[in-house]
Amino acid sequence: MTTMTYAMADSATMLRRNLLHAKRYPSMTFGVVLMPIVLLLTFNFVFGGALEKSSGGNYIDYLTPGMLLMIPAYITASVAVSIATDTTKGIVNRFRTMAISQSSMLTGHVVGALIQAMLGIAAMVVVALLIGFRPSANIVEWVAAFGLLAMLVFALTWLAVGMGLIAPNPESASNMPFPLIMLPFLGSGLVGTDTMPVGLRQFAEYQPFTPLTETIRGLLMGTEIGNNGIISIAWCVGLAAVGYFWSTSIFRKQTR
Numbered sequence: 001m002t003t004m005t006y007a008m009a010d011s012a013t014m015l016r017r018n019l020l021h022a023k024r025y026p027s028m029t030f031g032v033v034l035m036p037i038v039l040l041l042t043f044n045f046v047f048g049g050a051l052e053k054s055s056g057g058n059y060i061d062y063l064t065p066g067m068l069l070m071i072p073a074y075i076t077a078s079v080a081v082s083i084a085t086d087t088t089k090g091i092v093n094r095f096r097t098m099a100i101s102q103s104s105m106l107t108g109h110v111v112g113a114l115i116q117a118m119l120g121i122a123a124m125v126v127v128a129l130l131i132g133f134r135p136s137a138n139i140v141e142w143v144a145a146f147g148l149l150a151m152l153v154f155a156l157t158w159l160a161v162g163m164g165l166i167a168p169n170p171e172s173a174s175n176m177p178f179p180l181i182m183l184p185f186l187g188s189g190l191v192g193t194d195t196m197p198v199g200l201r202q203f204a205e206y207q208p209f210t211p212l213t214e215t216i217r218g219l220l221m222g223t224e225i226g227n228n229g230i231i232s233i234a235w236c237v238g239l240a241a242v243g244y245f246w247s248t249s250i251f252r253k254q255t256r
Contacts, residue, residue, distance in 0.1 A: 032078045033120035036070035037127050043067070043190060044131060061135070064128040065217035066189020069209055071120045072153040073184050076160035076177035079113045083164025084173035087254070106251060110157045117153040118146070135220040145219040151236040152212060156180060158243025165250045183209045208235040 040063065048059040086105065125133075137145065160177055167173035186203065187193070187210040193201050204210055211228040212235065218225035 032074040033071065033116070033123060036067060036074055036120070037124050039070060040064065040067045040124060040128065041131070058132065058134070060128065060132045061221055062217070063190065064125075064133045064135075065220055066184060066187070066213045067128075068121055068124060068149060068216060069152065069184045069189060069212055071117050071124065072149060072156050073177075073181045073209075075113050075117045075120075075153060076156050076163070076180050077174055078116075079109055079157050079160035080164040080167065080173040080177050081170045082109055083161050084167040084170045087165060088169055106161055106247060109161060110154065113157045113160075114150060114153050117157075118150060121146070121149055136222045137220045141219045145216050148212070148215060148219075148232060148236070151233070151240070155236045155239035155243060158240055158247055160243075162243055162247040162250060165247060165254065183207055184213075187213055189213045208232075208239070211235065 043063055044060050048063070083106075135142075159180070163176040164173045167176055186200070187207060188204060189209065193204045193210065196204055211231040214223070214228040215225055215232045217223050218228070
């Protein structure tokens with residue numbers, strides 16, 4: 001077996017470990033998946049009547065694409081806490097003495113979070129369809145939308161890994177992703193940016209979640225995408241690169 005093959009096998013083992021942890025301790029997973037769904041229901045049924053004017057149509061059709069981005073944002077807290085738990089409870093030191101690829105622990109967390117997040121996104125789509133969401137997307141557009149969401153999950157997860165590595169304890173790690181969790185609320189996911197005050201509107205238009213929201217909305221609802229698709233992919237690739245190199249650099253220093 002080659003070095004790459006061993007690394008892939010070790011990563012698969014770590015993935016099974018993380019999925020088993022998620023199965024045995026489902027509270028964190030349910031929290032990061034159910035909370036965005038609760039927010040979807042809250043905004044649609046409590047605020048939907050008042051906010052429908054800004055959407056120019058059926059509010060659930062406007063709301064759902066933006067709410068789908070909540071799960072990639074919320075999953076960062078789960079990943080950061082899991083990484084911090086591993087690093088503060090000595091499991092990394094045990095792995096260091098074993099003949100395994102050291103980076104496989106990080107890869108297992110990232111892939112495990114990706115699987116959980118995509119299942120959560122699928123669950124939100126089902127809930128949205130049950131309460132009136134009516135997308136016009138064909139199969140190719142659905143695949144493209146889920147592909148973009150997967151890219152975002154991958155990128156944010158690597159950032160969350162870095163946060164978990166530098167956190168002194170799991171409690172601190174749970175708070176560090178808060179700015180990422182807030183970003184979907186400060187974009188075009190809930191209301192159009194043209195309804196916002198000037199300063200907030202400028203921030204909303206240039207932060208990553210707005211082009212991502214507009215791209216997902218365009219794919220699912222047929223609205224104009226423009227250059228938002230290219231900008232979204234660039235954001236995902238850039239965030240993934242920063243998160244990956246930052247996390248692996250920290251991890252190498254901690255395992256020397």
